[in-house]
Structures are given as structure tokens and as C-alpha cells.
Amino acid sequence: MPEMMLHYGFELDRAGFCKCPLHSEKSGSFKAYPGDRGFSCFGCGAHGSVIDFVMLYFGLSFKDALVKINDDFSLGLPIGEKLDRRKQLEMQRQSFMRKREMNARKAEKERLESDYWAAFDEWKRLDDNKRNYAPKTPEEPLHPLFVEALKNIVGAEYNLSCAEIARYEYEKRDSRNP
Ligand SMILES: [Zn+2]
Known part of the structure; x- marks a missing residue:
């Protein structure tokens, strides 16, 4: 520490004191400890x-x-290498984050895909029932599956559209950030 103070133009008294470079003062309250013990x-x-x-x-x-x-005291410390190590770690972290994001996007894509096909299956089931159990004559009593199909098919169509839109929106977003 005393060597550093001399180098930066501060004269120490015998006890290692000088006027404090970090605040303005008349008498020296700044103590530089021997060796690398700081101040x-x-x-x-x-x-x-x-x-x-x-x-x-x-x-x-x-x-x-x-x-x-390192520069001022020509220490020749491999600070550059240490910084490279930091950079390396930072790059590893970024690559990890990218992978995590990609996995999250993959999982979202799979979820949207599976939602879509579930909605499709339900709509198809109701649509089949609507056709297969439709009364052949006006006198024939209504089959419960036909009634259920009539009641639910509008909702199923709506769910299917929503799932389709969600899937489409995802594709659009996904193509924007590869
Ligand atoms: Zn001070």
C-alpha cells in the first residue's frame, strides 16, 4: 500500500499517514498499512x-x-485470462438460458398441439354422433347422443377455433424469433 501511495503522488510520514485522497482535510488521517494490508x-x-x-x-x-x-505497476498479471474466464462463464450461462427458453417453447408447442387435437377429437365425436344418431323420420324419438351432440357441438367448434388460433399465433411468434 505505501508503494501505491507514493506512485500516485502521496507522501507518507514515518507512521505511514498522509492527507486523505478520498476526502479533503488539513491533517493526515489516512493510514497506508505496510505490504498489501490496505488502508x-x-x-x-x-x-x-x-x-x-x-x-x-x-x-x-x-x-x-x-x-x-496491473498496468500502473507492471505486474504482468494474467487479468486478461481471468476476464476471458468470466466471459466464458457468461457465454455458458447465455447458452444455458437459450436452451432453457427453447425447451420451454418446445413444451408450449407440444401443449398447443395436444390441445388442438383434443379439441378436434371432441368436435369430431360430436359431429359423427350428430350425423349417425340423427332421427331418420320425424316420429322417431331423439337419441340421447344426438341431443348431446346438438347441445355441445357449437361449444366444441368454438374450442377448436380457439386452439387453432392459439397454434397459429404460436407459429407466427416462433418464426419471428428463431
Ligand atoms: Zn478520508
């Missing part, structure tokens, strides 16, 4: 590691602070 300001309460100092003083993110320290 503490007894005036403004700021404290932390060398990385924290660079983040606070230069207003950098953690990542950018690492890059700056």
Missing part, C-alpha cells in the same frame, strides 16, 4: 484493500481497477 482513513472512515483504494480514488469498477493496477 484506513480515520477522518472519513474509508478503508479497504489496494484494489478498493483504486476503485474509490479513480472511480473505477473492480475489473477496471485490477487492469489499472
